[in-house]
Amino acid sequence: MYIPAHFSAGDAEVRALLDGCGPADLVTSTPRGLVATFLPVLYDPDAGEHGALLAHVARNNDQWKEPAQGESLVVVHGPDAYVTPSWYASKAEHGRVVPTWNYLTAHVYGRLVVHDDPAWLESLVRRLTDRHEAGRPDAWSVDDAPPEYIAGQLRAIVGLELVITRIEAKAKLSQNRPAADRDGVAAGYLADGDPAMAEAVRAAAGRAAARPEAPGR
Numbered sequence: 001m002y003i004p005a006h007f008s009a010g011d012a013e014v015r016a017l018l019d020g021c022g023p024a025d026l027v028t029s030t031p032r033g034l035v036a037t038f039l040p041v042l043y044d045p046d047a048g049e050h051g052a053l054l055a056h057v058a059r060n061n062d063q064w065k066e067p068a069q070g071e072s073l074v075v076v077h078g079p080d081a082y083v084t085p086s087w088y089a090s091k092a093e094h095g096r097v098v099p100t101w102n103y104l105t106a107h108v109y110g111r112l113v114v115h116d117d118p119a120w121l122e123s124l125v126r127r128l129t130d131r132h133e134a135g136r137p138d139a140w141s142v143d144d145a146p147p148e149y150i151a152g153q154l155r156a157i158v159g160l161e162l163v164i165t166r167i168e169a170k171a172k173l174s175q176n177r178p179a180a181d182r183d184g185v186a187a188g189y190l191a192d193g194d195p196a197m198a199e200a201v202r203a204a205a206g207r208a209a210a211r212p213e214a215p216g217r
Helices: 011-019 089-093 118-133 147-155 179-191 195-209
Strands: 023-030 033-040 042-044 052-058 072-083 100-115 157-172
Touching: 011 072, 011 100, 011 157, 023 052, 033 052, 042 118, 052 100, 052 118, 072 157, 072 179, 072 195, 089 179, 100 195, 118 147, 118 157, 147 157, 179 195
Parallel strands: none
Antiparallel strands: 023 033, 023 072, 042 052, 052 157, 072 100, 100 157
């Protein structure tokens, strides 16, 4: 991943991104070429030296059957949004501005392990369900369904574990723009009804202010 120094994500940003990640893209290199699947993942920081990403796929999905060559990759998506030049204070000053896109992402590399074990799968399914049902007024539980039905569903999936070897993460959040432009971007996101991106830009601006060497300062 191309990561200019001023867009490098810190450890805290990476941990927060992995802790809160939703669906991600699993990409494997196989004898028949690259194969990818979009699937929900769960980060387990206590698995292995660098943690692991846990997931499951349909048994009929051939990706788990294809031996992965070398490292496998999971592309984790954080918040992202368009940036219009109209939000920049510098647009009125000199007009030398163009549109761009802000985003937070991580490329997580590791060794892919297949788990064809009902107990492992049930544990994962329960953890995924509990996480995504948390806070809902009528939260669904695996135990709400008949046990024989759940057993049948578990037989139809296969577990995957990416044992992490390295992570490349990028937080491109207007850090390279002057302070007035960053303020304009944050205000623009708020006006667009995207407070999460506004907060991300403000937090990145605070980190950029602590690094005098960052471009645009």
